[in-house]
Amino acid sequence: MRRKFNAPTSYDVALLAGVSQAVVSRAFQREAPIADTTRAKVLAAAEQLGYLPNAVARSLITKRSGLVAILISQDTQRETSEVLFALSLALQEQGFQPLLFSVAHEADSERALNQALAYGVDAVISCLVLPLSALGRALQRPCPVIMFNREAPGDLASSVSTDHAHAARLLAARLFAAGHRRYAVVTGPAEAPVSQLRARAFIERLHELGIPDILQFPGDYHYESGHAAGIALLDVGIQEQRPGVIFCVNDAMALGVLDAARFALMLQVPHDVSVVGFDNIPYGQRPAYKLTTISQPFKALAESAASEARARLDHDGAFRQIMLPAELIERASAYLFPRVDG
Amino acid sequence: MRKNSQKPDGAASAFGSATSYDVARLAGVSQSAVSRCFEPNASISDKTRQKVLAAAAELRYFPNAIARSLAKRRSNIVAVLVTETSTRHTPEILFQLNVELMRRGLHLLLFSITQEIGAGDVIAEVLRFKVDGVIACTTLPDEQIRRCNDRGIPVVLYNRVVAGGNACSVGCDQVNANRDIADRLYRSGHRHFAFISGGESAPVSNQRELGFVGRLRELGVNEVAIALGDFGYESGHAAMLALLQGERRLTAVVAANDGMALGAMDAARYDCALDIPRDLSIVGFDDVSSARRPPYRLTTVRQPTETLARKCVDLLSERIEDRALAPEVLLLPGELVIRESARIDRA
Numbered sequence: 001m002r003r004k005f006n007a008p009t010s011y012d013v014a015l016l017a018g019v020s021q022a023v024v025s026r027a028f029q030r031e032a033p034i035a036d037t038t039r040a041k042v043l044a045a046a047e048q049l050g051y052l053p054n055a056v057a058r059s060l061i062t063k064r065s066g067l068v069a070i071l072i073s074q075d076t077q078r079e080t081s082e083v084l085f086a087l088s089l090a091l092q093e094q095g096f097q098p099l100l101f102s103v104a105h106e107a108d109s110e111r112a113l114n115q116a117l118a119y120g121v122d123a124v125i126s127c128l129v130l131p132l133s134a135l136g137r138a139l140q141r142p143c144p145v146i147m148f149n150r151e152a153p154g155d156l157a158s159s160v161s162t163d164h165a166h167a168a169r170l171l172a173a174r175l176f177a178a179g180h181r182r183y184a185v186v187t188g189p190a191e192a193p194v195s196q197l198r199a200r201a202f203i204e205r206l207h208e209l210g211i212p213d214i215l216q217f218p219g220d221y222h223y224e225s226g227h228a229a230g231i232a233l234l235d236v237g238i239q240e241q242r243p244g245v246i247f248c249v250n251d252a253m254a255l256g257v258l259d260a261a262r263f264a265l266m267l268q269v270p271h272d273v274s275v276v277g278f279d280n281i282p283y284g285q286r287p288a289y290k291l292t293t294i295s296q297p298f299k300a301l302a303e304s305a306a307s308e309a310r311a312r313l314d315h316d317g318a319f320r321q322i323m324l325p326a327e328l329i330e331r332a333s334a335y336l337f338p339r340v341d342g
Numbered sequence: 343m344r345k346n347s348q349k350p351d352g353a354a355s356a357f358g359s360a361t362s363y364d365v366a367r368l369a370g371v372s373q374s375a376v377s378r379c380f381e382p383n384a385s386i387s388d389k390t391r392q393k394v395l396a397a398a399a400e401l402r403y404f405p406n407a408i409a410r411s412l413a414k415r416r417s418n419i420v421a422v423l424v425t426e427t428s429t430r431h432t433p434e435i436l437f438q439l440n441v442e443l444m445r446r447g448l449h450l451l452l453f454s455i456t457q458e459i460g461a462g463d464v465i466a467e468v469l470r471f472k473v474d475g476v477i478a479c480t481t482l483p484d485e486q487i488r489r490c491n492d493r494g495i496p497v498v499l500y501n502r503v504v505a506g507g508n509a510c511s512v513g514c515d516q517v518n519a520n521r522d523i524a525d526r527l528y529r530s531g532h533r534h535f536a537f538i539s540g541g542e543s544a545p546v547s548n549q550r551e552l553g554f555v556g557r558l559r560e561l562g563v564n565e566v567a568i569a570l571g572d573f574g575y576e577s578g579h580a581a582m583l584a585l586l587q588g589e590r591r592l593t594a595v596v597a598a599n600d601g602m603a604l605g606a607m608d609a610a611r612y613d614c615a616l617d618i619p620r621d622l623s624i625v626g627f628d629d630v631s632s633a634r635r636p637p638y639r640l641t642t643v644r645q646p647t648e649t650l651a652r653k654c655v656d657l658l659s660e661r662i663e664d665r666a667l668a669p670e671v672l673l674l675p676g677e678l679v680i681r682e683s684a685r686i687d688r689a
Contacts, residue, residue, distance in 0.1 A: 050492075050493055066470070074437065077433060078434075081429065084429065085430060085454065088429075088454040089456070097452070097453070099450070099451050099452070100450040100451075100452050101449070102444075115449070119449070255632075255635070263636035286608055288608060288637035289637070
């Protein structure tokens with residue numbers, strides 16, 4: 001087939017470098033036996049002809065690709081779009097280029113990791129749970145893995161995370177002190193560990209405070225499931241059976257609960273029910289919602305994940321587990337001050 | 343090709359340096375079966391795959407996609423250039439592009455650009471890597487496109503007009519969508535209009551403004567107040583306040599995107615106690631998720647993001663296969679979604 005663009009071939013490179021085509025091909029294989037001076041000559045010719053982009057050429061010498069994989073779920077990408085944006089900027093600032101692997105389900109993480117490793121990425125930032133075996137495989141490369149808002153099993157990776165549990169416990173205590181006694185929690189997908197962490201810590205703290213029964217409604221992180229939860233929990237006829245507090249493990253669902261309460265059931269928030277979310281997404285800040293929530297420090301998390309990737313490459317050392325504090329953002333959707341309940 | 347690197351029986355000579363040859367020998371299959379095993383969508387029986395994977399695990403063999411890409415002259419990596427605006431306000435675009443790329447075994451190398459105008463030398467950054475193609479959700483000067491073309495790298499622009507005709511482009515027909523909105527608002531009796539722009543150098547916003555203001559002029563409305571925003575919610579909020587101070591008779595406001603339209607709605611309602619749509623009609627563009635929700639019920643234009651992404655990747659992969667194909671321009675109609683934020687002719 002005739003090409004409009006005469007892309008240079010290995011033949012052209014061989015000609016310019018004054019070597020055989022077989023030598024050119026060896027020069028491009030990291031492990032192939034070839035003299036350093038010969039390889040340098042071939043790479044220079046390849047670059048001159050535009051046969052080989054310089055990041056790839058350099059990667060053959062430094063054994064670094066400059067690529068860092070981001071493993072992320074479609075839910076995270078959709079519901080907290082801040083994460084991907086902050087990570088990509090932070091990586092670029094550290095001189096990396098992010099290679100994106102997004103999966104439909106958390107459970108597909110291992111396949112995404114394998115693909116990333118096949119691309120010779122310098123490091124992996126995983127916003128997905130990874131099994132121990134997968135982390136082991138990355139370690140053998142060696143390719144450092146930084147877990148983002150996920151635990152590092154067996155300490156085989158670094159992790160950078162919001163202190164979800166601490167924030168959820170604090171929230172429970174603040175609500176309890178305000179006099180609330182009937183609670184409901186809207187949980188996230190079973191496979192999402194962050195959701196479980198938040199729900200469990202919140203419920204545990206309430207148990208400690210002497211609240212034995214807490215309603216739970218299984219959501220899926222999306223607005224619609226929050227709306228359904230709002231209807232199911234609040235449309236009960238008898239006011240005494242209605243929860244005084246609905247804690248949603250993310251903001252998208254909390255907005256759904258708010259809309260169900262106000263627009264479908266004509267309830268007053270927070271007079272009839274207090275609603276609290278988690279994440280501090282932009283929509284929750286608006287006057288139409290004024291959602292009380294817990295703020296994740298996404299920018300700081302992303303910067304710390306990117307610099308951890310750089311640190312792991314530049315010098316060995318133990319993996320680090322970095323935990324950043326979350327912040328309770330008080331707006332108008334919940335009573336957090338002492339009051340008499342019902 | 344690898345005859346120089348044969349090693350003694352079954353031995354991975356150094357840490358992590360087993361070759362496909364070693365794996366093939368241990369698994370008792372051909373070298374090409376080993377490489378097929380690690381290729382997306384390649385035909386290989388489950389049994390063979392199991393054998394190869396077991397041998398690969400034992401020898402700690404990792405297929406090197408970069409090395410393979412050099413042999414095939416393909417990396418299966420596509421550079422995607424996005425602005426802060428699209429990442430923040432329409433994450434759906436990046437999400438859909440990624441889905442479409444993955445379906446074809448392609449991977450997305452992300453280049454985030456913090457300012458629309460800052461796309462300047464991003465192509466130099468892109469060309470440091472071996473990419474098969476470029477999708478730009480940002481404006482690219484013609485000379486940058488030509489630099490890619492010179493290297494045989496096809497470029498597809500997403501929602502951007504092409505100046506030099508050297509790249510494909512796939513976009514929503516913003517001009518006609520907003521001409522239609524101008525018509526309908528005019529027909530329902532509005533005579534005093536304003537447009538909230540996403541910025542003077544934002545091409546998407548300029549097209550939407552062109553359609554809206556251009557059609558109004560044809561209808562005899564020569565004065566349309568223009569307020570400058572930056573696509574963000576806060577800028578729409580501020581623009582609305584500024585507009586309401588200047589023009590008391592204003593009845594219809596069109597914003598260049600939903601984010602600003604929502605900000606404008608909140609400013610009108612919460613800061614100026616106006617009733618929407620009785621006192622003021624507001625129309626957006628994009629149909630983001632919160633536009634659908636009960637507090638807003640925004641009338642807006644839905645972009646066919648799934649189709650746009652699919653066509654974008656279609657055009658790109660055709661040109662990765664055959665670089666001689668001429669550039670194509672595809673314009674898909676947007677869909678007007680009439681909700682409750684505007685008094686507008688529904689016919």
